[in-house]
Amino acid sequence: MPTNQPDSHKIQAWSLINRKYLGQGVRVKRFRRPKRSQIRNRVLLAILMAKDIKLSRLAEDLSVSSRSVSAWVYEGRIPSKNNMDKTCRLLGYPPNVLFNEALLRQSPILCQPTPSRFMKRSMNNSPRCNVILTGLCMVYDLSVTDVSIWIGIHPGTFRKWLHYSHLPTLALQEKAETFFRIPRHILFADCETP
Helix, strand or coil: CCCCHHHHHHHHHHHHHHHHHHHCCCCCCCCCCCCCCCEEEEEEEHHHHHHCCHHHHHHHHHHHHHHHHHHHHHCCCCCCHHHHHHHHHHCCCCCHCCCCHHHHHHCCCCEEEEECCCCEEEEEECCCCHHHHHHHHCCCCHHHHHHHHHHHCCHHHHHHHHHHHCCCHHHHHHHHHHCCCCCCCHCCCCCCCC
């Protein structure tokens, strides 16, 4: 006479395993970590990350679907004129910065020599900051010190660019443009000309 002892034992074991892992809850990250080649609108994602605005919240504020906003960021789609105007008003940037068509057609991977890690303490609550540059460091998970070394400037100089919206010289703007592969008029859109 066969017994069901081994089968019930297996079910109980699986039950305990599932209870152990499922009981801990699910940890959802604030932003999903996309592959670098998946980001088409790096500037829009950088601004959202620096301002800590989730894609779903932006979609809700604009009264559009989350799928539409995801398509703007990850597929490089251009929103309708009405949605573009609302997005620009909400985020405080002109359309040629948020939805630059030439920039959306390319999605370069930065050539960083070694792995790097963005530190949250790099975010400063200064009254003015370069949101786009800070957000790009967050998007690519780049340390402020590493970026400054790779660009060839002093870390303190790069921090001035980030925290005080200091507009660098034309030669240094070109170095940053070459590294990030974003035109300098977009990279330094938050800086006021002297």
